[in-house]
Amino acid sequence: MTQTKKNVAIIGSGLVGSLLAIYLKKYGHTITVFDRRPDIRQVEFSGRSINLAMSNRGWKALREVGIDTEIRKIGIPLDKRAIHVIGKPEYFQKYGKDGEAIWSISRGVLNKKMIDLAEQAGVEFRFEEKVWDVDLPNAQVFTGETEKGAWTAYDFDLVFGCDGAFSRVRHKMQRRSRFDYSQDFIDVGYKELTIPPNADGSHKLDKNSFHIWPRGQFMFIAMPNLDGSFTCTLFMPFEGAVSFESIRTKEDAVQFFSTYFPNVRKDIENLTHDFFKNPTSAMVTMKCFPWTYWDKVALVGDSAHAIVPFYGQGMNAGFEDIYVLNELIRTHGDDWETIFRNYQEMRKPNADAIAELSYRNFMEMSSKTADPLFLLQKKIEKRFAEKHPEKWIPAYSRVTFSDRPYAEALAEGDFQEKIMKDVMAMPNIETIWDSQKVEDKILEALKDSVH
Amino acid sequence: MTQTKKNVAIIGSGLVGSLLAIYLKKYGHTITVFDRRPDIRQVEFSGRSINLAMSNRGWKALREVGIDTEIRKIGIPLDKRAIHVIGKPEYFQKYGKDGEAIWSISRGVLNKKMIDLAEQAGVEFRFEEKVWDVDLPNAQVFTGETEKGAWTAYDFDLVFGCDGAFSRVRHKMQRRSRFDYSQDFIDVGYKELTIPPNADGSHKLDKNSFHIWPRGQFMFIAMPNLDGSFTCTLFMPFEGAVSFESIRTKEDAVQFFSTYFPNVRKDIENLTHDFFKNPTSAMVTMKCFPWTYWDKVALVGDSAHAIVPFYGQGMNAGFEDIYVLNELIRTHGDDWETIFRNYQEMRKPNADAIAELSYRNFMEMSSKTADPLFLLQKKIEKRFAEKHPEKWIPAYSRVTFSDRPYAEALAEGDFQEKIMKDVMAMPNIETIWDSQKVEDKILEALKDSVH
Numbered sequence: 015m016t017q018t019k020k021n022v023a024i025i026g027s028g029l030v031g032s033l034l035a036i037y038l039k040k041y042g043h044t045i046t047v048f049d050r051r052p053d054i055r056q057v058e059f060s061g062r063s064i065n066l067a068m069s070n071r072g073w074k075a076l077r078e079v080g081i082d083t084e085i086r087k088i089g090i091p092l093d094k095r096a097i098h099v100i101g102k103p104e105y106f107q108k109y110g111k112d113g114e115a116i117w118s119i120s121r122g123v124l125n126k127k128m129i130d131l132a133e134q135a136g137v138e139f140r141f142e143e144k145v146w147d148v149d150l151p152n153a154q155v156f157t158g159e160t161e162k163g164a165w166t167a168y169d170f171d172l173v174f175g176c177d178g179a180f181s182r183v184r185h186k187m188q189r190r191s192r193f194d195y196s197q198d199f200i201d202v203g204y205k206e207l208t209i210p211p212n213a214d215g216s217h218k219l220d221k222n223s224f225h226i227w228p229r230g231q232f233m234f235i236a237m238p239n240l241d242g243s244f245t246c247t248l249f250m251p252f253e254g255a256v257s258f259e260s261i262r263t264k265e266d267a268v269q270f271f272s273t274y275f276p277n278v279r280k281d282i283e284n285l286t287h288d289f290f291k292n293p294t295s296a297m298v299t300m301k302c303f304p305w306t307y308w309d310k311v312a313l314v315g316d317s318a319h320a321i322v323p324f325y326g327q328g329m330n331a332g333f334e335d336i337y338v339l340n341e342l343i344r345t346h347g348d349d350w351e352t353i354f355r356n357y358q359e360m361r362k363p364n365a366d367a368i369a370e371l372s373y374r375n376f377m378e379m380s381s382k383t384a385d386p387l388f389l390l391q392k393k394i395e396k397r398f399a400e401k402h403p404e405k406w407i408p409a410y411s412r413v414t415f416s417d418r419p420y421a422e423a424l425a426e427g428d429f430q431e432k433i434m435k436d437v438m439a440m441p442n443i444e445t446i447w448d449s450q451k452v453e454d455k456i457l458e459a460l461k462d463s464v465h
Numbered sequence: 466m467t468q469t470k471k472n473v474a475i476i477g478s479g480l481v482g483s484l485l486a487i488y489l490k491k492y493g494h495t496i497t498v499f500d501r502r503p504d505i506r507q508v509e510f511s512g513r514s515i516n517l518a519m520s521n522r523g524w525k526a527l528r529e530v531g532i533d534t535e536i537r538k539i540g541i542p543l544d545k546r547a548i549h550v551i552g553k554p555e556y557f558q559k560y561g562k563d564g565e566a567i568w569s570i571s572r573g574v575l576n577k578k579m580i581d582l583a584e585q586a587g588v589e590f591r592f593e594e595k596v597w598d599v600d601l602p603n604a605q606v607f608t609g610e611t612e613k614g615a616w617t618a619y620d621f622d623l624v625f626g627c628d629g630a631f632s633r634v635r636h637k638m639q640r641r642s643r644f645d646y647s648q649d650f651i652d653v654g655y656k657e658l659t660i661p662p663n664a665d666g667s668h669k670l671d672k673n674s675f676h677i678w679p680r681g682q683f684m685f686i687a688m689p690n691l692d693g694s695f696t697c698t699l700f701m702p703f704e705g706a707v708s709f710e711s712i713r714t715k716e717d718a719v720q721f722f723s724t725y726f727p728n729v730r731k732d733i734e735n736l737t738h739d740f741f742k743n744p745t746s747a748m749v750t751m752k753c754f755p756w757t758y759w760d761k762v763a764l765v766g767d768s769a770h771a772i773v774p775f776y777g778q779g780m781n782a783g784f785e786d787i788y789v790l791n792e793l794i795r796t797h798g799d800d801w802e803t804i805f806r807n808y809q810e811m812r813k814p815n816a817d818a819i820a821e822l823s824y825r826n827f828m829e830m831s832s833k834t835a836d837p838l839f840l841l842q843k844k845i846e847k848r849f850a851e852k853h854p855e856k857w858i859p860a861y862s863r864v865t866f867s868d869r870p871y872a873e874a875l876a877e878g879d880f881q882e883k884i885m886k887d888v889m890a891m892p893n894i895e896t897i898w899d900s901q902k903v904e905d906k907i908l909e910a911l912k913d914s915v916h
Contacts, residue, residue: 162613188648191747192703196647252643296642 017041018348020171023048023155025145025183029121030315030332031176032128035137036079037340045137046168048157050144055126065237065245066124067092067224067326068117069414075333078340081131088127089117090238096223098277106223111403114415116224116326118237120245148173148186153310172350173311179300181317187307195302200322200376202232203252203294208283211242218281219244229274232256233379236278246282258294297322299369305358309350312357314339319365324375325413327368331420335361367420371413371427391434394447398456405460406430433459468492469799471622474499474606476596476634480572481766481783482627483579486588487530488791496588497619499608501595506577516688516696517575518543518675518777519568520865526784529791532582539578540568541689547674549728557674562854565866567675567777569688571696599624599637604761623801624762630751632768638758646753651773651827653683654703654745659734662693669732670695680725683707684830687729697733709745748773750820756809760801763808765790770816775826776864778819782871786812818871822864822878842885845898849907856911857881884910 020043024031027049035045068089076082093115095107109115133139140157146165147156153173158165175183188195209218217238219225225236225244232250239245251257261267264286271279279285300320306312315332338360342353382388399406409427412418437443437455446452471494475482478500486496519540527533544566546558560566584590591608597616598607604624609616626634639646660669668689670676676687676695683701690696702708712718715737722730730736751771757763766783789811793804833839850857860878863869888894888906897903 192650194649196649198645198647199643 016347017043017343019043021169022046023153023168023170023173025049025148025155025173025175025181026177026317027051027054027125027129027139027141028176028178028315029125029128029329030336031174032125032132032137033075033079033333034174034176034314034336034339035132036081036128036135037336039132039135039137040079041343045132046170047132047137047139048143048145048155049139049141051141053129053139053141054122055129065239065247066119066121066329067237068119069326069330071327071330071334071337071417073117074417075337078337084131085119085124085127086117088123088240089119090221090240091115091117092222092224092237094223096220096225098225098227098275100274100276104220104225104277110411110415114411115222116414118224118239120239123240145177145182148175148183148311150186150190150307150311172309175311175313175317176315178316179298179320181313183311184302184313184317187304187311187313188302193302193304195300197298197300197320199296199298200373201251201253202249202376203258203296204250205248205258205289205292205294207246207248207285207288207292209236209244209246209278209281210283215242217242217244219278227275227278228379231381232274234275234278252294252296261289264290299373301366301369303358303362305362306354309354312339312354318361319369321365321369321372322376323372324379325368325372327372327413327420331365331368334364334417364420367424368413371409371420371424387438390444390447391438394437394452395430395434397448398453401453402457405457467798468494468794470494472620473497474604474619474621474624476500476599476606476624476626476632477628477768478502478505478576478580478590478592479627479629479766480576480579480780481787482625483576483583483588484526484530484784485625485627485765485787485790486583487532487579487586488787490583490586490588491530492794496583497621498583498588498590499594499596499606500590500592502592504580504590504592505573506580516690516698517570517572517780518688519570520777520781522778522781522785522788522868524568525868526788529788535582536570536575536578537568539574539691540570541672541691542566542568543673543675543688545674547671547676549676549678549726551725551727555671555676555728561862561866565862566673567865569675569690571690574691596628596633599626599634599762601637601641601758601762623760626762626764626768627766629767630749630771632764634762635753635764635768638755638762638764639753644753644755646751648749648751648771650747650749651824652702652704653700653827654709654747655701656699656709656740656743656745658697658699658736658739658743660687660695660697660729660732661734666693668693668695670729678726678729679830682832683725685726685729703745703747712740715741750824752817752820754809754813756813757805760805763790763805769812770820772816772820772823773827774823775830776819776823778823778864778871782816782819785815785868815871818875819864822860822871822875838889841895841898842889845888845903846881846885848899849904852904853908856908 022038022043022045024035024045024047027047031047035047039045073082076085093109095109096104097107098104129139143157144159145155145157146161148154153170155168155170155173156165173183175181177183187193212218219236221238227234232248234246234248236244236246253259261270267286267289271282271285298320299322302318305318314335316328319331321328321331339353339357342356346352395406395408399408409423412423412426413420433456436459437452440446440452440455473489473494473496475486475496475498478498482498486498490496524533527536544560546560547555548558549555580590594608595610596606596608597612599605604621606619606621606624607616608619624634626632628634638644663669670687672689678685683699685697685699687695687697704710712721718737718740722733722736749771750773753769756769765786767779770782772779772782790804790808793807797803846857846859850859860874863874863877864871884907887910888903891897891903891906
């Protein structure tokens with residue numbers, strides 16, 4: 015299909031904004047990316063971000079524009095979880111089949127690289143230029159020093175809001191009637207800490223693992239960086255008996271880490287300093303609809319669907335938005351109204367599904383890991399999946415290592431859950447869990463379904 | 466408890482804002498009410514509003530400050546529904562027991578009266594003064610001609626956001642972290658029309674009835690005014706086979722009303738003109754939390770919980786907020802932090818409950834009224850309630866004619882629904898619906914419960 019050259023504004027130079035710029039530039043459009051922040055390449059990156067886990071959907075979107083090889087150089091493959099339980103040696107859980115891995119990448123490093131690549135392709139970046147308003151029907155963008163000060167108006171043909179969970183573009187769309195919107199914060203916050211490299215530059219923990227210290231209501235994780243360090247994140251309730259609120263002094267912090275994370279406490283850099291210096295951040299699920307305004311404006315990535323990070327799919331979902339958008343551009347050429355309408359109709363159910371899956375993972379981690387019946391169920395599922403890998407693909411694999419729609423992963427997961435509910439109701443399941451009877455029951459349930 | 470005199474701002478001079486002003490003035494506080502619109506008493510009221518149905522909760526709140534008698538003079542009691550089915554005479558359904566009625570009141574007339582009463586009590590109104598921002602920790606209010614122009618700052622001790630579903634005060638709170646928020650529009654819109662009085666000033670339809678023309682996916686209602694007219698509202702999907710979108714010409718409008726509302730079509734004033742002149746309005750359920758900011762700011766009424774109008778409880782719920790707030794002021798005196806914390810904790814579950822009940826009523830009206838099994842269930846419930854009025858209080862009565870918490874009405878309704886699900890599963894329920902066996906089954910279910 016033909017593509018008439020357009021004058022395109024992208025609001026936000028984050029991962030989604032810069033990748034979208036690379037995609038659209040291939041069609042010869044004129045691309046201007048606005049960002050209210052300074053050029054990330056020229057400032058020390060302050061990482062208010064969980065390290066990223068790039069998985070199949072992300073790689074697929076990068077491959078499409080030929081930059082996956084370049085990006086792999088700044089990532090570290092993690093093929094397993096390393097689980098740290100108090101008083102026991104760490105143990106490992108492989109993520110998937112051989113060769114399947116998620117990739118640990120620093121958000122800052124990746125973002126700098128993507129902006130470089132976009133700039134090399136001819137994209138113009140306007141940093142420290144704050145977008146305050148968008149005239150939706152006219153694709154006009156207004157920028158200025160302050161919200162109340164003088165503004166500059168820019169005319170575009172298309173405007174993409176890639177400005178994240180607190181999007182200014184969406185904010186404008188939200189004022190229209192019949193715009194559905196929700197933001198729901200969870201009661202758990204997160205704080206980043208660092209484990210520095212050894213003196214020789216090597217990693218203090220296994221480099222190719224996603225490290226996790228599950229503790230029921232809270233947990234600590236660590237992901238490797240190229241320089242030998244680990245970016246760590248403590249997830250914990252804001253309020254309550256064990257909570258961010260309850261850790262008030264340096265002694266509290268040391269006591270907390272000594273009690274719950276003894277094997278790693280002394281490795282954390284400046285623990286008592288960083289714990290109080292680094293912010294405690296909140297996490298939100300944001301949903302909205304519609305995502306587009308006629309043939310003029312579209313939201314892509316977190317601005318359309320922000321999710322909690324417990325499935326590691328935030329960036330992957332945003333990149334998949336771009337991949338799908340690009341498929342639609344190929345099919346429908348200049349018909350941006352059709353492109354945008356199909357885009358939101360195809361992506362909305364999948365965005366809702368990964369939001370739900372991510373929220374459920376949070377609930378599982380924070381409340382179910384202490385439930386022996388839940389753990390038994392997981393053991394039965396694992397056993398069955400190992401014996402019948404083609405019949406039982408875990409939801410995690412569908413989400414992480416396939417490119418089938420998120421909505422399908424959610425539906426299949428629900429179906430498996432229904433089967434397992436019957437299995438767990440079998441008499442004496444605690445003793446017969448690894449019997450042929452249980453296996454047969456699952457096989458029967460799978461066969462019965464017209465699924 | 467003592468009450469230190471405070472300097473209080475109320476944003477919004479609507480029904481909730483003006484009643485709250487009357488309540489707070491009784492404690493001797495200095496009250497300033499801001500409204501961006503002109504004084505409603507000095508402009509022709511353009512009624513973008515469904516006529517109000519004042520029921521028990523509303524009256525109770527008015528009685529508390531001794532203005533119920535005054536307000537009753539501008540209302541008309543409706544003790545029954547008048548149901549209009551095509552080709553049959555209208556038939557009547559009594560709302561409750563003898564003497565129980567909802568009251569039809571014009572929003573404009575009521576609002577004017579309430580502002581008069583507040584002004585007489587010494588409340589200052591500042592009309593056409595637009596509030597653009599609120600400094601929450603300092604209870605400071607900023608007003609100005611335009612959002613970008615010069616602003617005036619006012620210092621207060623307390624700020625109440627009574628500025629409706631699209632509240633500016635809430636908008637400011639919403640920018641804070643960990644503020645939960647949702648807005649969900651329904652696919653049905655509404656349009657107001659008028660049936661004028663007879664030449665002698667009398668009503669063209671029964672004056673003491675809530676008139677309803679149920680048509681499945683859409684419906685038409687009419688509520689009486691003091692001047693002999695009826696305010697009518699057409700509820701209908703925005704899009705689809707029979708929808709606002711599908712009525713494009715005057716001929717379409719006449720055809721539509723002739724087909725579906727033949728008994729009343731010719732009574733509607735300027736039908737073909739007004740249908741296109743009057744706006745088609747959207748309806749939203751808005752939820753948020755928290756409702757307050759420390760001891761400084763509180764949201765009251767629609768700004769905290771906007772609901773769809775299908776239970777006639779929007780204003781009643783807002784007035785009940787004020788009643789509860791006042792009880793807490795009496796108990797806790799000057800401790801506004803405790804007052805506000807208790808207020809939101811007590812009211813939030815009830816606001817969520819009436820939102821849910823209102824939404825369900827919409828779903829019932831728009832999709833279930835055509836389902837014969839649903840109608841049979843309602844018939845069984847009605848029969849049982851008539852025989853055992855003390856054992857089976859319909860949810861509608863709990864909501865409309867009692868002051869028990871909305872959350873209780875919702876829970877009791879769910880319990881009744883569970884019983885009826887078993888009843889409807891009885892073999893041959895279509896033929897045995899009025900048998901002793903059915904009655905006994907309900908009695909048994911009610912007895913079994915520890916409810």
